[in-house]
Amino acid sequence: MSIKENLNKIKNTFSNPHCLLVAVSKTQPISALKEAYDLGIRDFGENKVQEMVDKQAELPEDVRWHMIGHLQSNKVKYIAPFVHLIHGVDSLKLLREINKQAVKVDRIIPCLLQVHIAKEESKFGLDENELEEIISGHEIQDLKNIKISGLMGMATYTDDTARVRKEFRGLHQLFTTLKKRALPPNFEMKELSMGMSGDYVIAQEEGSTMVRIGTAIFGERNYK
Numbered sequence: 296m297s298i299k300e301n302l303n304k305i306k307n308t309f310s311n312p313h314c315l316l317v318a319v320s321k322t323q324p325i326s327a328l329k330e331a332y333d334l335g336i337r338d339f340g341e342n343k344v345q346e347m348v349d350k351q352a353e354l355p356e357d358v359r360w361h362m363i364g365h366l367q368s369n370k371v372k373y374i375a376p377f378v379h380l381i382h383g384v385d386s387l388k389l390l391r392e393i394n395k396q397a398v399k400v401d402r403i404i405p406c407l408l409q410v411h412i413a414k415e416e417s418k419f420g421l422d423e424n425e426l427e428e429i430i431s432g433h434e435i436q437d438l439k440n441i442k443i444s445g446l447m448g449m450a451t452y453t454d455d456t457a458r459v460r461k462e463f464r465g466l467h468q469l470f471t472t473l474k475k476r477a478l479p480p481n482f483e484m485k486e487l488s489m490g491m492s493g494d495y496v497i498a499q500e501e502g503s504t505m506v507r508i509g510t511a512i513f514g515e516r517n518y519k
């Protein structure tokens with residue numbers, strides 16, 4: 296199937312038409328991104344800094360670049376001038392560095408805090424205690440060039456849809472609880488990034504505001 300057919304199919308299965316589709320283009324060639332761009336896609340997700348920088352130079356200015364992978368502190372500077380949203384932030388150390396680089400380029404960089412919701416040990420993310428420490432710690436308030444726009448999470452990679460739903464539901468509950476709370480001024484809880492090719496339908500049913508979809512749009516990834 297073509298990228299166009301895939302995008303149509305995905306849009307037709309959205310249960311929430313307002314949910315943002317982030318096209319995850321990691322490992323895909325520029326030609327594939329341009330094809331998606333010509334079909335109206337403006338939000339692209341990448342997980343490697345160098346790849347994002349290279350692709351950013353090749354695509355039009357109005358593309359919104361989403362960093363979805365695990366970001367190393369020493370690489371923040373390369374994407375700080377243009378990145379639209381950093382999805383997977385899971386430490387105060389990283390927030391500090393994003394803030395520092397954002398100051399240098401005179402921007403406020405929106406970030407999502409990644410919460411560990413999966414059963415698997417290997418996944419990145421904060422547990423609820425670590426999240427609480429960041430939110431209620433004093434330092435976060437001084438990081439005036441970052442904005443915490445919401446939460447991000449990845450469900451366990453499994454066919455057990457009940458389990459996936461439960462994990463997404465738990466994250467949505469946490470998101471709703473935080474929304475109601477008095478949070479530091481640089482917080483604005485409005486985005487909940489959850490759902491990928493295999494589980495975006497469930498994620499939307501459980502309250503996702505942005506889904507990150509790669510293979511269902513572009514086909515299998517080519518890791519060289």
Ligand SMILES: *Cc1c(COP(=O)(O)O)cnc(C)c1O
Nearest residue numbers: 319363491492493507508509510
């Ligand atoms: C690769 C990736 C995706 C997209 O995965 P697909 O299964 O190809 O849709 C989404 N989120 C993150 C964090 C990823 O690394």
